[in-house]
Amino acid sequence: MELIKTIETKKTEKILLKAIFKEDKLPKNLVENNNAITEYLNDNLAYIYLGSKKDLNYDSLYQLAKSLAEEVARSYQIDLITFATENLKLEEVVDAFTKGINFVAAKIYNRKTFTKKENNNQLSLYLENISKDVENSFKKALILIDAQNWARNLGVTPPNELNSEQLADIVVNDFKQYSNLTVKVLNKKQITELGMGLLLSVNRGSMYEPRVVVIEYNGDPSSKEKTVYVGKGITFDSGGYSLKPPKFMLGMKYDMSGSAIVASALKAIAQLKPKKNISGIMCITDNRINGDASLPDSVWTSMSGKTVEINNTDAEGRLVLADGLYYGANKLKATRLVDIATLTGAMVIALGDTYTGVWATSDKAYEDISKAASKQHELIWRMPWDDDYEVFMKGSIVADLKNTDYSGFAGSCSAAMFLKEFTNNVEYLHLDIAGTNDIDEKPMFAMVKTLIEMAL
Template identity: 40%
Template sequence: MPRDDVILDPRTSTWSVTDRLEDVLATTVSEGAVLVAPLAPGDDGRCAAVAALTSLGLDAALVLETHEPRDTAGTVTTVPLAPGAHAVRRVLLVGTGDGSVDAWRAAGAAVGRATRGSARAVHAVGGTVGTGLASYVEGAVLGSWASPRWTTEGATSGAQAAVEAVVTGTQDADGVARAVTRARAQLVARGLAHTPSNTKNPAWMAARARAVGRATGLEVTVWDERRLRRDGFGGLLAVGGGSATPPRLVRLDHEPPGATASTPRVVLVGKGITFDTGGLQIKPTDGMLGMKTDMSGAAIVLAVLAACRSLEVPVRVTGLLALAENAVGGASYRPGDVVTQFGGTTVEIGNTDAEGRIVMADALAYADAELDPAWLVDVATLTGAARIALGRVAAPVFATDDALRDALVDAGASTGETLWPMPLSDTYRQALDSDVADLNHIATGVGGGAVIAALFLREFVGTRRWAHLDIAGTGRSDVDAGISAKGATGFGTRLLLRWLEGMR
């Protein structure tokens, strides 16, 4: 990996599993070691904590009476121990609430934060967590991470996860490894989105894609500005025209072992605006501050493709990264321009700050015309309307196929990434009619901004089974809490991986 490997190779714990807690404690050096034990409401819910405390030679009843730990999901009570007296220096009693997968995920995230900087974290949860084990591990990996910092040494980790993490009471090494892989993919997406835009431009993202391809066995193809012009990608060229750093289109291909021409193909398309000034219709200052994360969709798609081989995704997966910087310059595209998208559809530009749908249209049209996907899914920080409608709680999902929509919603329910089905209402379609081109870029005088954007994108997918995830709200977090760190969240990464893993 290149020097910025904390972005593509985020620092996480080395995870392992073992049946017996006692065996792990026998090889644990107390300095820097932590034991994590779960708590749930009622006496039965405290059995695991009692067993863990007893294994250290402690009077469990006295410890619980003295520290009065709460069992609310994600609540951590720290029990410090005397140096050298026991196998660990601290015991963390973590609340698991009602024992749901969401509660276990919250518990894991809290523990991930609480064990930062530890040499070894022993998680005595395997025998109690059940189906929530993957959620707990994902939460712990996500919670242990903080945004990288850029110093004189380059990109450096924002937090140090526990060096080693051991889950006791289980033999599900594969389930733990898969959970770590999914969570690490989300951290890759976050790190890419957090990278400052004076470093991160379309060419930089293309170089990262090539590095990922070399490391994970993906085939990578890159269109530079000359090839984009030759092949007719007018949307990418229009949006990127005002920038000193030209646009790129990146294609990544995962081929499972034994794949043939009849193996189904999934195409994932990610919006990759590496910085968004709004173009000639420039954003106010406050609206521009977070725009380094406007390429989160492309970051998510790249991270998903990078994890496909490790997770043994059984179908062919192609990722398309539509990369451009929406800047202000002499060659900026203008309101009233007519842009010819890939495939020949002409679009009348209504607002240069609605650039995402223009670059996405090129990639979607290419996927429809050239790749013959069985399923086509795009992910984008696309509309303020989505954020206003659902806030940070859920992302709208629009789809031309009910089965695809439901599968994505179910995958999101399993990962805590909630999707909210929204209608592709043809009532709004006429608002996209243009007097001078095939389509209007935006609609004026009507509401439903997220619906209008989805209807616009639908024009470029033909008859494909297609879904559109608008993560403008869920793609960013204002706080460092739960499984999210402040800034880009990588929302949708684990969801898409769970969906792809399920295609067996």
């Protein structure tokens, strides 16, 4: 299956696939099962039955587009206009098919030597008259799904091929094509000079240097408003001396996903050119064990000056984010901070792999991300702040904070409270994608599209 790159305005030799609904005049011998395709080869035509028009929505059409890309038994030219209904605008139809097909068709990392036969059937999109609104919708959909697939590819890459230094280099080299982005990479010496002691503590067990990649887009130089996205970039998480059991170490290559999502959002923003100021910070290291790795009971000093007692080296994501958030607030002068991370197993217990948990320090911030998520059809759920979640962490007798709450309850909320300590009171959104980022080992990368939409 090839990626969708254009909308065709003329019919081709492919069979034309039209939507047909319960309310339409149905041709003879049509199979009236939802999503069933009936072919009329003499007319080079096929119909896909979709039940009642009122039941077709964006999400079901997006899932249909994905299933067609995965399983379609013949090449089709999809007649887009036939899928539009009173409840589903043509622009949404274009968006759903473009994103759905390209999600499946993307060539992401795979080193299999024996694979099932690839589906060589092709899907193309057909619309005789393309309005400006449809054209804009199509172009935007291409940019967003390309950004999501770029992040998915990084996430699924194994850790022996993607360490912290390599990830930073990939971003630098890829982003040379965008003249409206500035990219700065902080190496270990510079990170040390900045006093990012929490990030450095996680990096102590690694054979690779940490990296902080700072990406800036200034779409409105006249404004002091600036949103800074901060992404967790743990290229592999062993748990450190608080070692994970073998089963729970699997999939920890995805622990850098937050940083990849931040970079992919800036990649799309550079192409969409909103009149906004958006920056991204990727906080990158792995979490390994060597003779000098951080020990439980260690105390480290953050960039903010606050000290942290480590009672769990496997709660390392919040440590690297803490220094990243403070850098965004203090050095980049953020007026809004947004972090995104595969942060807590407790998030999966709370919301499964369906909703991304979101904490917001203002109703306005939550309203903004809620509107963006709704427009991009991504599910979020607002989670609570409460000082009670931080009582245990503030009980250290040797430091300002412990890095985890060992009560065993509301672990995602206590992690959010810990991070808020490093935001310098800047308006703040925290996104925990532990459940929605990768599902059944597959890279999904929720919230890429939402972060892009929020910037527009």
